[in-house]
Amino acid sequence: MSRLVSRSCLSLSLALSLLALAIAPALAQTADGAANANPATKPKQLVMISFDGAHDNALWQKSREMAARNGAHFTYFLSCTFLMNKEMKKAYQAPHQKPGRSNIGFAQSDDEIRERLGNIWHAHLEGHDISSHACGHFDGRQWSEADWSDEYATFHRTLKNAWKGVDLEEPKGWQDLVDHGIHGFRAPYLSATAGSDMIAAEKKAGFTYDASLVTKGPTMPVEEGGIIRFGLPLIPEGPRDRPIVGMDYNLFVRHSKGEEDKADSKEFEDRAYRAFKSAFDKQYAGDRIPLQLGFHFVEMNGGAYWRALDRLVSDVCHRQDVACVSYSEAIPVIKARGKLQGTPASGL
Template sequence: MAAGVCLSGPALAENASTTAHKPKQLLLISFDGAADNRLWERSGEIARKANAHFTYFLSCTTLIARGPASKAYQAPGEKPGKSNVGFAPDEADAAARLGHIWQAHQEGHDISSHACGHFDGKDWSEADWTAEFSTFKAVLASAWQKNGVGDKQPDGWQDFVKTGIKGFRAPYLSTSKGMVAAEKKAGFVYDASLVTKGPLPPEKDGALSRFGLPLIPEGPGDRPIIGMDYNLFVRHSAGFDNPSKSAEFEDRTYQAFKTAFEAQYSGDRHPMQFGFHFVLMNGGAYWRAMERLVSEVCHREDVACVSYSEAVTMLEQQNENGRKNPAGSSF
């Protein structure tokens, strides 16, 4: 609406009716890898201030201390002790991460799987994916004990490992034919490994909801790019840190995020998804852009900044309401 324009009479009633029949705009913020303990703290602070729930796609090797324990990990088709994202530097680092994971879980965030060693699974079979998923759960189940803090393991941790990890995102967003079958076998409720031409509702594949990070317009010429920090990092500075332009990259990213969000908010209200890593690329430009966005929009009454599992539930309810009331219904 243009500044200074006031609606009254029929126009006001029409606008109120349109808004009332729209579902809440969902905003989904996620983090891949979830390693750096300082960024666990920072993301938690951002979420609490914004009244948001995030999704953390955890690489399980970050809970394995470098040394004898790390040499026991073996990904499908790889040598023992190899991980593309390394291992925890020591048991104390892994133990601190366990505390952050449990706190985030208690605060309503999703802790989901990013597999373990961050390998490209494009050639993996269903059995390969199943093996990596099983390793992920086994590592989490024994993590407190293996890192010397078994006496501090919270009540409920084992139940969380068995039933509380609802989703998965493939490293590099790289999938294979056997992945979905393995996800279903593992009991995942959602997958977040797709890329879509724009914001779209998830695809349903049986009981599995498959989400896709959207292409959004960005920068001069509004060229499409995946709504993820790493892709922006590569476009902005060819994948090399350039802190001297951090403010410029932040503003470009924020404008792209905000424009894409507002287009959905004013339009079809498909879920809006943005992905990040626990790395402060280009001097933290992308995290700052994200923080600006969630601080501005998550407090709106008709916006819900939610985890993926919460989004699955809300979208199912929205669809159910739509079936009961084809004219439209809101949460």
């Protein structure tokens, strides 16, 4: 008999789904308002928050609650090995790797996968963007188009069979999400130098946008090979305003050399928040180029960067001239503004 997702997860999911239904019209109005803004006034400031890996179930729920409180939609770049149990991992083989290998591991139990599937599905129902981060988190900068296509196919196949693999009855609409609703990709390690082979494979796999670039500051996306390409920006941070990629892991490495330091967690939180808020303020007061920030489902340095994120989202997302949206929601707004360019962005 099919097993059910845990009662607590479903209770939270129901509550958040109702909140999502309540805020959806406001988000739609936000997007329309940005697209149809009077040319004499500034467009809405877009803010795109994304998460790589999307595995820890507690952080799935924490991020969904954060979004619901603040009328925001996020983008989740999912790594598919977190939907593979010990049996499934034996069949997984990434390009040029031995079978059963993953740089980020696999799910630890079927129950963990069941709860994760519930979070993914209800996040989708709440209006968040479910996107791909491939599977085993390997650096694909030397991969061929065929290698990328193979990894994308594994991601698609894993999601197609995910509920059945853990003896759950899948919700109506899951197959449509997997086949037609996953629009974006971010390469592990931001391997934007993979270049044309990766882009060609993305196009064949049905992706419409890529978020693997790093840019010298907030920039508009560009179109390359039929794929809209976004980049996480370098933003000033710290006492000397040295540029750093707007992502929690990069801050973790700078602040504590990649070693967990809970004693200085509040200092790191404050530094991160100042960097995020300063980057936001510059665009908000200026040309209103979309601001992109990236995070992981790991609370580094005692949760410093998630707390800084919560402070930023709570501060800016309620403003009438700000829209905290997913990448998929941002694209039509940017296109309507006539800001989408046709040459590759500056990758670093």
